[in-house]
Amino acid sequence: MIVDSRAVDRVLAPASAGELAEMMRSETGTIAPVGAGTELSLGNPLEPIDAAIDTRRLDRITEYVPADLTIHVESGVRLGQLAGALAEHGQMLPIDPWNGPEATIGGVVATNAQGPLRAVGTVRDWIIGMQVVDAGGRASKTGGRVVKNVSGYDLAKLYTGSLGSLAVISEISFKLRAAFAATASARLRPGGLAEAADVIREIRSGPLEPVSLVWAGPEDPFVAVRFGEHPRAVEWQLDRLPGEGWERFDAETESAVWDAVRDRYRALAEPVVRVAAPPSEARAVIERFRPESWLVHAANGTILMTAGVDAIARLRERHPTLVERAPREVRLQAGVFGLTGAEYDLMRRVKTAFDPEGRLNPGRHVDGERPA
Amino acid sequence: MKPEVIDKLRDIVGADGATDDAAELLVYECDALTLFKNSPDVVVFPADTEQVAAVVRLANEYGIPFLPRGAGTGLSGGALALEGGIIIELQQLNRILSVDAENRTAVVQPGVVNLHLSQAVAHLGLYYAPDPSSQVACSIGGNVAENAGGPHCLKYGMTTNHVLEVEAVAADGTVVRLGSKTGERIGYDMVGALVGSEGTFAIVTEITVRLLKKPQSVKTLLAAFRSVEDSSRAVSDVIAAGIVPAALEFVDRRTTEAVEASVYAAGYPLDAAASLLIEIDGFEVAVEDTQASIVDVCRRNNAFEVRLARSEAERARLWMGRKGAFGAMGRISPDMITMDAVIPRTRLPEVLTAIERLSEQHAMPVANVFHAGDGNLHPLILYDGRDADQVERIHALGEAIMEVCVGVGGALSGEHGIGVEKKDFMCMIFNDDDLAAMRRAKGVFNPDGLLNPGKVFPSRPSCSEVGPGVTRTAEAARRIDEYVRGAGEARA
Numbered sequence: 001m002i003v004d005s006r007a008v009d010r011v012l013a014p015a016s017a018g019e020l021a022e023m024m025r026s027e028t029g030t031i032a033p034v035g036a037g038t039e040l041s042l043g044n045p046l047e048p049i050d051a052a053i054d055t056r057r058l059d060r061i062t063e064y065v066p067a068d069l070t071i072h073v074e075s076g077v078r079l080g081q082l083a084g085a086l087a088e089h090g091q092m093l094p095i096d097p098w099n100g101p102e103a104t105i106g107g108v109v110a111t112n113a114q115g116p117l118r119a120v121g122t123v124r125d126w127i128i129g130m131q132v133v134d135a136g137g138r139a140s141k142t143g144g145r146v147v148k149n150v151s152g153y154d155l156a157k158l159y160t161g162s163l164g165s166l167a168v169i170s171e172i173s174f175k176l177r178a179a180f181a182a183t184a185s186a187r188l189r190p191g192g193l194a195e196a197a198d199v200i201r202e203i204r205s206g207p208l209e210p211v212s213l214v215w216a217g218p219e220d221p222f223v224a225v226r227f228g229e230h231p232r233a234v235e236w237q238l239d240r241l242p243g244e245g246w247e248r249f250d251a252e253t254e255s256a257v258w259d260a261v262r263d264r265y266r267a268l269a270e271p272v273v274r275v276a277a278p279p280s281e282a283r284a285v286i287e288r289f290r291p292e293s294w295l296v297h298a299a300n301g302t303i304l305m306t307a308g309v310d311a312i313a314r315l316r317e318r319h320p321t322l323v324e325r326a327p328r329e330v331r332l333q334a335g336v337f338g339l340t341g342a343e344y345d346l347m348r349r350v351k352t353a354f355d356p357e358g359r360l361n362p363g364r365h366v367d368g369e370r371p372a
Numbered sequence: 373m374k375p376e377v378i379d380k381l382r383d384i385v386g387a388d389g390a391t392d393d394a395a396e397l398l399v400y401e402c403d404a405l406t407l408f409k410n411s412p413d414v415v416v417f418p419a420d421t422e423q424v425a426a427v428v429r430l431a432n433e434y435g436i437p438f439l440p441r442g443a444g445t446g447l448s449g450g451a452l453a454l455e456g457g458i459i460i461e462l463q464q465l466n467r468i469l470s471v472d473a474e475n476r477t478a479v480v481q482p483g484v485v486n487l488h489l490s491q492a493v494a495h496l497g498l499y500y501a502p503d504p505s506s507q508v509a510c511s512i513g514g515n516v517a518e519n520a521g522g523p524h525c526l527k528y529g530m531t532t533n534h535v536l537e538v539e540a541v542a543a544d545g546t547v548v549r550l551g552s553k554t555g556e557r558i559g560y561d562m563v564g565a566l567v568g569s570e571g572t573f574a575i576v577t578e579i580t581v582r583l584l585k586k587p588q589s590v591k592t593l594l595a596a597f598r599s600v601e602d603s604s605r606a607v608s609d610v611i612a613a614g615i616v617p618a619a620l621e622f623v624d625r626r627t628t629e630a631v632e633a634s635v636y637a638a639g640y641p642l643d644a645a646a647s648l649l650i651e652i653d654g655f656e657v658a659v660e661d662t663q664a665s666i667v668d669v670c671r672r673n674n675a676f677e678v679r680l681a682r683s684e685a686e687r688a689r690l691w692m693g694r695k696g697a698f699g700a701m702g703r704i705s706p707d708m709i710t711m712d713a714v715i716p717r718t719r720l721p722e723v724l725t726a727i728e729r730l731s732e733q734h735a736m737p738v739a740n741v742f743h744a745g746d747g748n749l750h751p752l753i754l755y756d757g758r759d760a761d762q763v764e765r766i767h768a769l770g771e772a773i774m775e776v777c778v779g780v781g782g783a784l785s786g787e788h789g790i791g792v793e794k795k796d797f798m799c800m801i802f803n804d805d806d807l808a809a810m811r812r813a814k815g816v817f818n819p820d821g822l823l824n825p826g827k828v829f830p831s832r833p834s835c836s837e838v839g840p841g842v843t844r845t846a847e848a849a850r851r852i853d854e855y856v857r858g859a860g861e862a863r864a
Contacts, residue, residue, distance in 0.1 A: 067608050068716040068747075090614055112557060124557070124564060125533050132809075140809040144783040144801065146714040148746045150519045150568050151784040151794075151801060152828065153810045154532065157564025161557055167809075178614035205474065207588060207655075230658035237655070276556035278475040301475070301554040320552045337559045342548035346816060347560045353812040366559055 001054075003032045004046040005328065013054040017074070017131060017139065017170040020058065024168065025137030027051055030359050033164040035076065035107030038099035042111050043163045044336045044368025045328050046361065053168055055106050061085055062171060069176045070128065070147060075106025075169040092179045094120045094211075096258075098265050106169045112161030116212040116226070116261055118297045123160065126174050130156040132167035135359045139170070147175040158350065165365035166354040180211070180228030184238055185254035186246040188223045195243070196223050197283035200298045202242035204279060209237070215282070215296040216264045223298070224257050261295070268293045268304060271326030271334075273312055275303040277319045289315070309333045316372065335369035344371040373413040373456075377434055381416055381458070384426045390416045400459050403444045403451040404506075407709065407766075408792050412453035415441075417461050421539060421547060421577040424460060428575065429545035431458055431822060439824035440575040442482060442514030445506040447710055448791030450518060450570045454826035460575060462513050468492055469578065476583045477536060477553060482513020482576050486520075489581070498583040501528040504787065505695050516576050519568030521787035523619040523651075523694070526745040528584065530787070532567040539578035540566065543818035553580060565813060570789050572824045573817035587653035590618070591663045592687045595670035596644035596677040600624070603646035604720040606673040607744045610650070611717070613665055620745030621649040621694050624724075627701075627741040627752070631693045634700035638693025641677055648744065649694050697741045698752065705737070705754035709766055712788040713777035717747040726776045727751055734769040736762065748786035749777065774800060790828045798828070799835035807835060 001008045012027075014020035024031070029050030034040070036056065058076035065071075066089040073082060080101025086092050097103060097113035107113070109130075114122050129143030142155035159166055190196035196215055200223060203213060212226040225241065227234045238248060249257050269292045277285050279301040286294060286305070294305035304324065307315060312334045315321045323336045339347060347366045351358075358367060373392070381390045391397070392414040401411045413436075418424045431438040437457035444451055453459055466483035473496045480489060486507040490499040503522035504510055510520070516538070521530045528534075537551035551563035566573050597603040607620060623631070628640045628647065640647050648670070652662050663680070670678050681687035693700075701708045715723050724740060727749075731738040742750040751773055755762040774784060778800045785794060798807065807829060814821075814828075 065716065065718065067612060067718045069611060070716070112561075121529070121533060124561060125529060134809070138805050138808070140805040141802070142806065142809065144714075145781045146716055146747055146783050146786075148521060148525065148530065148714050148743075148748050148786040149783040150521075150530075150787055150789050152790065152798065152806070153813050154519070154564060154568050155809055155813055157532070157561045157567075158813065160564070161561055178611075178616060181614060201474070204476075207585070209585065229655065230661065232661065233655035233658040236657045274556065274558075276552040276554045276558065278472065278477070278553050280472075280474045300556075302556055320556065320558045322556075322558045339559050342542070342546050343550055343559070343562070345546075346542070346548060346550075346562060349816045350560050350562075350813075353816050354809075 001034070001052050003034060003049065003052055004040050006046050006049055008032065008049055008052045010051040011054050012051055013057050015057040017058070017133070020053065020168065020170050021133045021137045021139045023053065024133050024135065030362050031135065032361050033110070033168045035104030036078065036102050038103045039107060039111045039113060041325060043361070043364040045331055045363060047363035049362070055104060055168070058170060066091060068147070070145060070173060071176060072145065072171060072173045073105055074171050075104060077105050079103050079105060079108060086176060087179065090179050091176045093126055093174055093176055095123050095126070098262060105172060109160050109169060109172055110162060110164050116214050116258060116297070118212060118299050120211060124157060127156045127160060127172060128175050129173035130159055130169060131171040132159055132169050134167045135355050135357065143173065145173050163364045164361045165351060165367070166360065168360070182231035182234045183226060183228045183251050183254065184234050185224060185226040185249040185257045186238060186241055187249070187257050188243065188246050190221055190223055193283055193287060196221060199223055199243045201280070204298070206240070206242070208240060210299060213297070213299040214261050215298050216261065217294055219293070224261055226254065226258070265295055265304065268295060268325070269306045271307060271330045272304055272324045273307045273315065274322040274324045275305065275315055275319050276321070277301050277303055285319070312338070335372055337366060337369060338372045339366065340372050373436065377430070377436065378414055380430055381414060381427060384430065385416050385418050385423050389418065390414055400441065400453065403446040403449060405447050405449045405452070405791070405793055408449050408452055410453055410456065412459040413456045415459045415461050417464050419464055421541065424575055424577055425541045425545045425547050427458065427460055428541050428543070432544060432820070435822065437822050437825050440513070440517070440571050442511030443485070443509050445510040446514060446518055446789065446791065447712065448785070448789040448793045450789055450791040450827065452792055454792060462511065465577065471496070473498065476585070477580055478583055479578060479580050480512055481578060482511060482516070484512050486510050486512055486515060493583055497586050499586050500581060501534055501584050502531045505698065512579055512581070513576050516567050516579055517569065517571040518787070518789045521748070523621055523743055526620060526743065527616050527618045532564060534582045535563055535567050535579060536582055537580035538563055538566060538576050540574035540576045542574045543820065543823040551580070555582065569817070570791060570824070570827055572814060572827050589656040589659045590651065590653045590687070591659050592649070592651045592681040592690055593663065593666065594640065594679045594690055595648045595650065595675040596641040597646045597648070597673070597675055598644065600646045600724050601721050602674045603648055606648060606670050606675065607720065608718060609669045609673060610666055611745070613669060615652070615662055615665060617650055617745055618653040619649070619651040620743070622740065622742050622744035623647045623649065623694060623697065624740040626737065626739040627697050630700040630704045630739065631697055634696065634703045636692050636696030636700045638689050640693055649690055694741065701739065701752055701754060705756070707755050707757040709753040709755070709770065711749070711751045711753065711770060711773060712785045713749050713774060713782055714786040715747045715749060715777050715780050715782035717744070719780040720744065720747065723749070723776055723780060727773055730769060730772045730776070734765050734772070736765055736769050743786070746786070747782070771797070792827060795828055796830050796832065798830045799832065803835050
């Protein structure tokens with residue numbers, strides 16, 4: 001198996017949480033947890049590893065109680081499998097990460113993967129509990145099995161997005177919501193940056209509550225919006241989209257819009273960065289940097305765009321910026337997270353506290369970069 | 373405490389910024405959990421972040437325990453100075469620093485009162501969603517520490533879902549900024565770890581929160597039932613119908629009696645075994661329809677009365693009964709403990725039956741008023757604090773109720789926190805390995821343990837017996853059946 005251009009000879013594939021803990025206990029070297037392998041280049045360049053933990057056999061939905069709106073799944077369960085089980089009961093986990101239905105839920109959580117569906121939070125907002133195994137093979141849990149819980153510290157927040165650098169996730173509990181009663185989408189091909197930015201500002205400031213709002217460019221630019229709600233509320237919102245020229249798509253045809261958005265994400269020219277800029281500043285960032293390609297989550301402000309090492313440094317002067325997808329050299333030069341000062345120091349201490357010997361995904365997280 | 377420490381504190385916060393006057397300290401010997409009391413040695417009132425940091429550094433220099441305090445409305449003893457030391461009172465940091473209407477965020481100091489923020493942004497058509505029952509008094513800093521909820525977190529989430537960025541003073545006095553203005557987490561989610569850490573990780577001195585658009589339309593209705601089972605089924609059927617209510621609250625007969633005899637009288641039917649207060653919000657064109665579905669569900673589950681609030685005044689009156697319920701208990705009992713536990717919503721009927729049996733068994737009345745939509749129970753144990761025997765029995769009853777809730781796969785707390793109150797119950801759910809992971813996180817922020825000592829972790833050295841909280845719901849159901857039967861037999 002190749003993980004971030006590191007060859008690994010030994011691949012361990014536990015079939016239960018117990019087996020996972022046992023395997024971890026007998027390991028003494030460095031370990032890389034791997035799910036479906038859809039996001040393996042995220043993070044700082046991996047240092048040499050002795051073994052990979054393949055979680056794909058941890059593939060059971062251990063309990064699903066539709067009436068409680070909760071589901072408990074092993075980390076190797078695929079997103080598609082999960083969505084299918086939920087759809088049978090008219091429910092959903094409202095996330096649609098770019099890496100698609102093949103991705104494992106553990107991988108999605110460990111990478112904090114996101115997609116266009118942003119208006120109802122990210123995966124962190126739906127996790128209610130987690131079971132993990134640390135580098136020493138010690139299993140522990142955090143949170144619980146109910147939809148609301150403040151018993152003990154919320155360590156699930158730390159594990160989410162930690163890129164497998166603190167522990168290996170074995171099981172995750174989610175709260176759920178009812179599937180959207182109806183959905184529909186619309187797409188506009190704006191004349192220029194100003195028109196797109198104005199339309200987005202009007203959508204955001206008016207009564208509309210889109211569940212996805214994406215702006216792509218500069219080639220073949222478009223603004224795509226999706227509503228998910230009571231059917232009448234969906235219609236009402238579609239009728240009030242600002243500006244002219246919206247092409248409408250109903251629940252049957254809207255996948256064409258969002259498949260195109262996904263294609264656009266995949267086609268973003270590397271290096272791709274994720275800029276955390278307030279929504280009102282998206283246009284200014286794009287005008288200043290004129291990226292070769294971009295995709296803006298206009299609902300919350302996250303900008304995905306092409307940026308080289310120099311541009312990354314300049315972006316970071318104003319906005320926290322993550323290197324999302326980039327060749328090894330860029331990640332090494334720029335640092336994936338670009339954190340500074342006391343925030344960096346605290347995170348470094350998190351890594352040391354949870355993985356004192358630095359055996360889990362060494363180099364991947366903040367341990368792989370110096371403060372910017 | 374050495375006089376030189378008090379002098380040095382006064383050098384930091386000014387002569388009027390600190391008090392060690394015994395009479396003044398009385399106010400600070402507990403928060404809203406009055407069962408546990410201990411006085412701090414001194415209380416300081418810093419005026420800015422730098423003063424907070426300087427106080428913390430001084431405390432570290434002398435090895436003195438210290439802790440933050442907001443409005444003191446917490447219900448788990450989070451602001452209790454268990455080992456004395458310094459209370460850092462944050463109520464002076466009460467300014468809304470900025471509101472960004474276009475990006476729907478606000479930057480506030482920790483002492484800002486929860487409701488004041490919503491009031492301050494109302495003219496922009498915005499509000500701050502987390503709405504704990506104490507929102508007229510509680511501070512947002514305290515909400516962050518406890519990850520506060522409220523009736524509307526059923527639809528809109530808890531405090532943790534609304535905090536984007538914080539500035540905090542770490543336990544060693546370092547000032548750190550965590551998170552981002554958009555909520556995007558770059559690196560570890562330190563904000564997520566900090567929210568709900570019960571004032572044991574750091575002292576938050578500035579908070580950027582997300583604001584929401586006020587819903588176009590809000591409908592509130594009251595449905596009255598002759599049996600708890602019918603009301604519970606109605607709750608389940610509302611959820612099963614795919615409706616996401618903004619709030620779904622349960623009020624039992626004992627609570628209704630207290631409310632209706634008080635200034636909070638809301639017109640709840642006195643002959644109902646249970647009433648549900650249901651609120652939906654959203655687009656005008658949709659809520660009528662959703663409301664009709666809810667009325668239908670309630671009628672099918674034998675609601676004998678379904679009443680819709682027809683004006684804002686009627687709506688406010690229905691909510692007054694719910695939000696005033698805790699206060700109204702003063703009509704029927706001199707003292708009260710507000711418990712907090714979460715159960716899977718589907719286990720409501722048997723858990724309420726078990727609580728009723730335990731209440732009879734311990735000869736202590738219990739009233740139930742709670743967030744039914746997310747299974748967040750608030751059993752209110754009524755007692756007379758002048759009777760030492762009753763005070764003794766509260767603990768036994770409280771523990772038995774927690775065992776029932778945990779036994780069905782529930783949680784020790786939904787929104788009040790563990791604090792002092794429930795730290796010894798932690799072993800019901802978490803084993804030594806679980807707690808060790810939590811200690812690692814605490815060690816990152818608060819390695820010397822000087823910040824808010826004695827909280828969250830159990831006082832007994834080991835939780836080697838794995839608690840029942842890890843069991844699957846199906847197993848838990850069997851356990852609770854046995855428990856309810858056993859309690860019944862014990863009584864017989």
